[in-house]
Amino acid sequence: MAQATIMIDGMSCMHCVGRVKQALDALEGVSEASVEIGSVAVTFDESKVSEADIEAAIEKSGYKIKK
Numbered sequence: 001m002a003q004a005t006i007m008i009d010g011m012s013c014m015h016c017v018g019r020v021k022q023a024l025d026a027l028e029g030v031s032e033a034s035v036e037i038g039s040v041a042v043t044f045d046e047s048k049v050s051e052a053d054i055e056a057a058i059e060k061s062g063y064k065i066k067k
C-alpha cells in the first residue's frame with residue numbers, strides 16, 4: 001500500500017468534499033480517501049492504481065491539482 005497527500009484547488013464546501021470522496025471511492029485500488037477542503041490523504045494499492053490516476057479522477061470531478 002502507498003500513501004499520498006494531494007493538494008486540490010477549487011474546493012470550497014462539503015459538497016466539493018463529497019464529490020471528490022465519491023470519485024476516489026469509485027476508483028479500484030483506492031482503499032481509503034480522507035478528504036478535506038483543499039486536500040486529500042489517500043491510501044492505495046500501487047499495483048492497481050497510480051497517483052497520476054488518482055489526480056486524473058480528481059480533475060475529472062471538476063477540481064484542479066495544486067502542485
Ligand SMILES: [Cu+2]
Nearest residue numbers: 012013015016
Ligand atoms: Cu463546494
